[in-house]
Amino acid sequence: MTTHSTVSASLVTAPPITKKTTQWSLADIEALFQLPFIDLVWQAQSVHRAHFDPNGIQLSTLLSVKTGGCPEDCGYCPQSLRHPTAVAEQALMPVEDVIAAAQAAKAAGASRFCMGAAWRSPKDRDLDKVLDMVIAVRSLGLETCATLGMLKPHQAERLKAAGLDYYNHNLDSSREFYGDIIHTREFQDRLDTLDAVRDSGMKVCCGGIIGMGETRRMRAGLLWELAQLDPAPESVPINLLVQVEGTPLHGTEALDPLEFVRTIACARILMPTSRVRLSAGRESFSDELQTLCFMAGANSIFYGERLLTTGNPEVDRDQRLFQRLGLHAE
Ligand code: SAM
Ligand code: DTB
Ligand code: SF4
Numbered sequence: 129m130t131t132h133s134t135v136s137a138s139l140v141t142a143p144p145i146t147k148k149t150t151q152w153s154l155a156d157i158e159a160l161f162q163l164p165f166i167d168l169v170w171q172a173q174s175v176h177r178a179h180f181d182p183n184g185i186q187l188s189t190l191l192s193v194k195t196g197g198c199p200e201d202c203g204y205c206p207q208s209l210r211h212p213t214a215v216a217e218q219a220l221m222p223v224e225d226v227i228a229a230a231q232a233a234k235a236a237g238a239s240r241f242c243m244g245a246a247w248r249s250p251k252d253r254d255l256d257k258v259l260d261m262v263i264a265v266r267s268l269g270l271e272t273c274a275t276l277g278m279l280k281p282h283q284a285e286r287l288k289a290a291g292l293d294y295y296n297h298n299l300d301s302s303r304e305f306y307g308d309i310i311h312t313r314e315f316q317d318r319l320d321t322l323d324a325v326r327d328s329g330m331k332v333c334c335g336g337i338i339g340m341g342e343t344r345r346m347r348a349g350l351l352w353e354l355a356q357l358d359p360a361p362e363s364v365p366i367n368l369l370v371q372v373e374g375t376p377l378h379g380t381e382a383l384d385p386l387e388f389v390r391t392i393a394c395a396r397i398l399m400p401t402s403r404v405r406l407s408a409g410r411e412s413f414s415d416e417l418q419t420l421c422f423m424a425g426a427n428s429i430f431y432g433e434r435l436l437t438t439g440n441p442e443v444d445r446d447q448r449l450f451q452r453l454g455l456h457a458e
Contacts, residue, residue: 154349157355158344161347165386169420173425178400183456184457185455186427187240188238188240188431191242193220193245195216196217197217198246198247198248202300203308203310204340204370208375213374220258223260223261226243226265230270236432237457239458241265241271242273243275243276244274244275244436248278248312249280252283255276262290271293273293273295273296274296278318281324284328294332298336298367301337302342302346302349303353305349309340322334333365335363337369337408338369339369341377351394354399355398360398363403364404366388366426367409368383372438385413389420390424393425396424404428405426405429406421407429411440429446
């Protein structure tokens with residue numbers, strides 16, 4: 129097994145360090161974070177090229193199908209009813225509106241459509257309506273993803289049977305930081321839902337948020353937890369906190385953008401075959417910062433002018449950037 133000291137050795141000519149995803153220790157990951165930036169990005173790019181077309185980017189479009197009024201108290205989230213934000217509550221959308229949004233996403237070039245609902249966990253009667261959405265979106269030839277909160281095993285099985293390809297459920301932070309950010313559920317609740325999703329046969333989309341005031345060790349801890357999921361999540365969204373007025377985390381000190389790139393690079397090295405998604409926060413990134421993220425192994429984005437309640441880069445801006453970089457949608 130590779131040791132801490134070999135990870136931090138000079139890497140100019142050495143092959144990239146690889147090991148089974150679950151075998152990385154927290155110390156290994158901290159050592160990766162501490163590498164000189166160029167060495168770290170080189171390693172990540174080398175791992176990336178061994179597993180993916182380095183010029184391909186997967187495009188997922190998000191739609192909030194039920195907005196606001198959530199009973200959970202996640203400190204980052206504008207949709208919690210406990211935080212005085214400007215988000216207007218919206219009940220579960222009619223399936224026709226979801227189909228129209230999915231058609232538009234497909235026409236713009238997205239390959240996956242992700243439906244998000246601000247629930248702690250779905251009620252079975254709500255799930256019936258979501259199943260109709262999944263069936264309709266899938267019939268358009270799009271991959272389907274949903275993020276609806278905590279699931280019981282029978283709910284995961286029903287989503288799988290309806291044709292849901294991916295379920296998004298983020299760990300969001302390291303285990304030790306979790307209780308500082310969310311008080312209405314436990315870290316273990318997230319792991320239980322992830323088990324139910326995996327057992328149902330759906331693919332797992334699971335990542336987290338950085339820039340919430342955590343330490344670098346905690347960022348390493350989040351990645352360690354993600355890498356412990358076995359098999360690793362097929363899709364790993366790395367979000368930069370979008371600071372929304374009224375949320376407890378509004379006003380948090382901004383993260384050094386290069387630390388965001390380092391986190392992408394570490395995720396790529398730890399989870400070589402997963403799609404690493406440059407997720408929330410992209411609207412505030414320069415084209416050059418996004419380019420560094422792609423060089424560090426990000427190969428997926430949220431695509432379309434909105435995330436759930438906040439903004440995302442315009443489609444035209446993304447298309448121009450793809451042209452300038454010679455990237456193609458996958
Ligand atoms: N309610 C469900 C849940 O929490 O799993 C699904 C929707 S929730 C909005 C999905 C994810 O959005 C969260 O897990 C979190 O990672 C992300 N998110 C929410 N607010 C965010 C923010 N202000 N900045 C970055 N990511 C955010
Ligand atoms: C994920 O990791 N990020 C997305 C998606 N999965 C559901 C959500 C980002 C939300 C950003 C804040 C908002 O728009 O409300
Ligand atoms: Fe609710 Fe999800 Fe927002 Fe937490 S992140 S408050 S569970 S919508």
